[in-house]
Amino acid sequence: MWWRSSDLHLSVPTIADEHARLLTLVRFGGWFLIAGLTIIGVRMLSYYRSFIFHSDRYRQLVEVDTAMLKMKAVPKIKIQITTRGSDGSTEVIRRGIDHVLSLATEDPAFYGSFLSVEVVTESTEQAELFNDRYAGTPLSVDALVLPASYVTPNGTQLKARALHYVVEQRRRGWNHRPGRTFVVHYDEESVLEPGELRKLIALLADTDKKILEGPIYYPLEYLETSILCRAMEAIRPLACYECRHVMEHGVPLHLHGSNLVIEEEFENDLGWDIGHLDGQPFIAEDYVFGLNAFLAGGPQAFGWHGSVMLEQPPFSVRSARKQRHRWIVGVLQGMAMLGRMAEFRELDWRLRQRLIWGTRYRVACFALSAPVGALSLALMPLFLTQTVRTLQGRGPAPLPAPVMAWIALVGVMWLGTLLIGAWYNVAYLDRPRSEKLAEIGRCLLIAPVAGLLESTAGFAAVIEWLLGQRQVHWQPTPKTKAADSAVDWAAGR
Amino acid sequence: MSPRRFTAGARAAAYAGAAILLTTFYCGLPLALAIRPVLRNSALCLLVASISLLLATVWIVRILRRTTPTARPVATYRRPTSGDNSPAPLLAWRPVAVPQMGFQRAEEVADTDAWTIPLPRIRWSSQPH
Numbered sequence: 001m002w003w004r005s006s007d008l009h010l011s012v013p014t015i016a017d018e019h020a021r022l023l024t025l026v027r028f029g030g031w032f033l034i035a036g037l038t039i040i041g042v043r044m045l046s047y048y049r050s051f052i053f054h055s056d057r058y059r060q061l062v063e064v065d066t067a068m069l070k071m072k073a074v075p076k077i078k079i080q081i082t083t084r085g086s087d088g089s090t091e092v093i094r095r096g097i098d099h100v101l102s103l104a105t106e107d108p109a110f111y112g113s114f115l116s117v118e119v120v121t122e123s124t125e126q127a128e129l130f131n132d133r134y135a136g137t138p139l140s141v142d143a144l145v146l147p148a149s150y151v152t153p154n155g156t157q158l159k160a161r162a163l164h165y166v167v168e169q170r171r172r173g174w175n176h177r178p179g180r181t182f183v184v185h186y187d188e189e190s191v192l193e194p195g196e197l198r199k200l201i202a203l204l205a206d207t208d209k210k211i212l213e214g215p216i217y218y219p220l221e222y223l224e225t226s227i228l229c230r231a232m233e234a235i236r237p238l239a240c241y242e243c244r245h246v247m248e249h250g251v252p253l254h255l256h257g258s259n260l261v262i263e264e265e266f267e268n269d270l271g272w273d274i275g276h277l278d279g280q281p282f283i284a285e286d287y288v289f290g291l292n293a294f295l296a297g298g299p300q301a302f303g304w305h306g307s308v309m310l311e312q313p314p315f316s317v318r319s320a321r322k323q324r325h326r327w328i329v330g331v332l333q334g335m336a337m338l339g340r341m342a343e344f345r346e347l348d349w350r351l352r353q354r355l356i357w358g359t360r361y362r363v364a365c366f367a368l369s370a371p372v373g374a375l376s377l378a379l380m381p382l383f384l385t386q387t388v389r390t391l392q393g394r395g396p397a398p399l400p401a402p403v404m405a406w407i408a409l410v411g412v413m414w415l416g417t418l419l420i421g422a423w424y425n426v427a428y429l430d431r432p433r434s435e436k437l438a439e440i441g442r443c444l445l446i447a448p449v450a451g452l453l454e455s456t457a458g459f460a461a462v463i464e465w466l467l468g469q470r471q472v473h474w475q476p477t478p479k480t481k482a483a484d485s486a487v488d489w490a491a492g493r
Numbered sequence: 494m495s496p497r498r499f500t501a502g503a504r505a506a507a508y509a510g511a512a513i514l515l516t517t518f519y520c521g522l523p524l525a526l527a528i529r530p531v532l533r534n535s536a537l538c539l540l541v542a543s544i545s546l547l548l549a550t551v552w553i554v555r556i557l558r559r560t561t562p563t564a565r566p567v568a569t570y571r572r573p574t575s576g577d578n579s580p581a582p583l584l585a586w587r588p589v590a591v592p593q594m595g596f597q598r599a600e601e602v603a604d605t606d607a608w609t610i611p612l613p614r615i616r617w618s619s620q621p622h
Contacts, residue, residue, distance in 0.1 A: 051556065052556070055556050055559065055560050056560075058560060059560060061559075061560070061562050380518065384518060384522060387522045387523065387525075387526050388522070390526055390529070391522070391525060391526065391529070391535040391538070391539070392535065393535070397526055397529070401526070401527045401528070401529070401530050402527070404523045404524070404526045404527035405523070405524065405527035405528075407523040408520045408521075408523040408524035408527060408542075411516075411519035411520035411523065412520045412546065412549055414519070415515070415516055415519060415520065416549070416550075416553055419550070419553060419554075419557075420553065420557060423554075423557045423561070424557070424561065427561045432498075432501060434498070434501045434502045434504070434505040435501055435504075435505065437505040437508070437509060438501070438504050438505040438507075438508045438509075439508075440508075440512075441505070441507075441508025441509045441511060441512040442508055444512040444515060444516075445508065445511050445512055445515060
């Protein structure tokens with residue numbers, strides 16, 4: 001015969017050949033995936049170190065009552081809610097204030113002596129509404145209107161402009177109260193339940209820290225939001241375990257602007273007049289403020305208060321993705337600003353590297369989740385097929401045993417993150433236990449898709465930044481379903 | 494058991510089952526493969542991997558239960574009609590009795606303002622749920 005069987009073997013692939021090619025593909029993709037998973041997995045290990053070994057410090061577990069507070073020298077506390085006054089904000093702000101009011105009614109004379117609320121809004125109508133509604137209550141509620149013509153000395157824009165306006169008013173004596181005073185910063189939708197507020201007051205009575213943060217959960221309006229958004233928000237409570245570590249070590253790789261407590265004198269000294277970056281406003285004013293606070297007060301100024309604040313998930317995937325995009329761009333802006341500051345260059349070299357590379361690593365993990373997530377979804381069927389074949393004794397393992405163990409560990413940590421976040425979020429729902437369990441299951445199931453949707457927003461932000469597209473636009477995340485449907489995202493660009 | 498509770502229970506079981514399946518794919522099978530060179534028996538590997546994952550879940554849930562001491566339903570704010578923020582008629586604040594355990598009984602501050610229906614939804618009590 002003029003042909004040999006081996007020639008035939010080459011020209012007509014057998015099932016064994018197909019399988020060998022498949023195995024090569026799985027191995028190649030697998031190694032690429034392992035590199036990405038390792039980068040993300042190492043960060044997850046730091047979350048779990050905090051979760052497993054320091055969960056008692058994460059939130060205050062001992063109840064505090066009014067009688068206990070009366071035995072302490074409680075500081076003055078101003079709850080500051082900063083809003084644009086856009087559609088949907090009024091009702092959620094009222095929800096937050098009503099919860100503070102419900103604490104004040106426990107002992108009007110006592111709480112009224114040191115607790116107050118300040119709303120800073122761009123809407124005159126909204127300010128009048130709040131002033132009218134809470135007139136005559138045991139809680140002092142003052143609404144301050146940000147004048148449209150107001151300009152800060154450094155040309156700061158967006159939310160930081162409103163925050164600095166309040167600082168300027170306070171420096172002039174507005175709502176001045178003698179004695180040590182703390183400002184508790186709320187987002188529009190934030191809620192501190194009376195019990196958590198009492199714990200916060202007790203801690204502030206004893207602390208020497210100037211800037212503190214606490215955990216945030218996302219149970220409000222929970223079932224009104226998209227399941228994809230709920231799954232995205234399930235990632236966040238465990239990330240707050242990292243916030244605790246960051247705040248207790250005083251190196252602000254991250255700082256969120258709500259559940260943020262700042263000593264009034266310190267805030268007045270620093271101000272929020274953060275300026276702009278090459279003409280573009282800063283869109284993560286909280287992170288920039290944290291960096292300034294670090295340069296001014298050092299690590300010892302930072303602390304963790306452990307009182308849980310409640311917020312709500314974004315209502316739509318579009319809102320959630322815009323929010324994530326804004327976070328990443330805001331942090332990249334802050335890092336760019338930091339590199340130009342003389343005070344930063346005077347810091348110890350190692351501290352500078354820790355601050356810069358620590359933040360870069362965080363951003364990289366967020367962005368890297370997109371290709372890693374996409375690749376894992378694509379490779380998973382092949383990987384599983386090969387894994388099952390190996391377990392059946394019909395082929396070699398796709399990857400060495402230690403690598404398989406690492407993949408399993410990262411998988412456990414990732415799904416565990418979802419379990420932890422969903423658990424904390426649904427704990428506050430007025431639903432039977434079976435429905436809460438079903439919701440946790442739903443979050444876990446949708447996690448691969450939700451994670452991909454979330455991380456691609458961060459990935460796009462990083463790519464745009466690297467390509468030099470640094471124009472920013474800011475649209476506050478809508479706070480009601482109706483407002484979310486009505487928002488014109490194109491107008492913000 | 495009422496049909497409604499049965500349906501809710503069945504749905505929870507279905508989601509829990511699907512979540513377990515997902516966990517098996519992402520964690521169980523890789524773990525079973527990782528220990529196969531040691532145990533050499535696939536069925537035993539799967540059993541050990543399943544038990545390990547179960548223990549890990551129990552451990553996480555124990556920490557979660559410890560760090561969720563006072564969770565209770567929180568008021569929600571829903572406006573019955575969409576629209577702008579035009580001020581609605583507001584009720585004056587009414588003082589309420591303060592219960593001994595320190596939690597305000599939200600029913601007593603029920604706001605009849607149709608614009609917002611927040612506080613009556615709360616069921617705070619001195620006992621954790």
